[in-house]
Amino acid sequence: MTAMDAELIMIIEDEVKIARLLADYLEPEGFRTRLWHEGTGALEQIRTHNPALVILDLMLPGMDGITLCRELRTFSRTPVLMLTARVDEIDRPLGLRIGADDYVCKPFLPREVVARVQAILRRMRPPTPEVTPASREPALQYRDLTLYPERYRCEAAGQSVELTPLEFRMLQTLMSRPGRVYSREKLMELCYTDNRIISDRTI
Numbered sequence: 525m526t527a528m529d530a531e532l533i534m535i536i537e538d539e540v541k542i543a544r545l546l547a548d549y550l551e552p553e554g555f556r557t558r559l560w561h562e563g564t565g566a567l568e569q570i571r572t573h574n575p576a577l578v579i580l581d582l583m584l585p586g587m588d589g590i591t592l593c594r595e596l597r598t599f600s601r602t603p604v605l606m607l608t609a610r611v612d613e614i615d616r617p618l619g620l621r622i623g624a625d626d627y628v629c630k631p632f633l634p635r636e637v638v639a640r641v642q643a644i645l646r647r648m649r650p651p652t653p654e655v656t657p658a659s660r661e662p663a664l665q666y667r668d669l670t671l672y673p674e675r676y677r678c679e680a681a682g683q684s685v686e687l688t689p690l691e692f693r694m695l696q697t698l699m700s701r702p703g704r705v706y707s708r709e710k711l712m713e714l715c716y717t718d719n720r721i722i723s724d725r726t727i
Contacts (some may be wrong), residue, residue, distance in 0.1 A: 532556045532574035533641060536566050536592070537607065542630075546579060549634040550641065563587025567595055573601060577641055579726050580624070582608035590622060597623035603644045605637070664699040671699055 533555045537543040547557040560569050564586030570578060578596070582589040595603055598700075606624040612703060625644050628637055662670040668681040673696055678685040689694065697706070 530554055531557045532573060533559045533577050533579060534562045534570060534575035535579045537581040543636055546637060549638050553638055563592050566592055572652060577645060578602045579605045579607060582606055593624055594622045598618055603641055604642060653704060666699050667701060671695055
């Protein structure tokens, strides 16, 4: 992953030392950071830079964090981790109610903030499909037709199709080299490998 591929965390915190401290812990974990120190202009910064997550202080000059979070939710689902020095019980439910994804009170452990950022982003990512033996199995594909030679299974648009052994071998032959033209004799030779006596009109 290049530096430009790393997820951007925007830290909106009026205390410069705290903002820089958080950046110093986030960047070694593979994140990019961008700092903003007031509520004024913060929404424009979020629109412009489209961060993966916003760390948002509750008490900001210009526009407080609650108002900023409420405004953000009118146009974006960017996850928000809210920071505050206030310990009033009303703050936490209010912050979560207006759209914050998590909440940390100051003073905090920087590593805890990093862990919460990582946890929020994990929740936001789509689940990774489970890799099963069937999903690793080599398959032949042509349009909406899929052939699984190891399981002797054929699917059309995801629905199982019953085939005779001859039909399966013929499809496997044709799908192995799409676009190739076979004569009837060649198809019989490839599909009947047991030297049986067959009519030239079998295929």
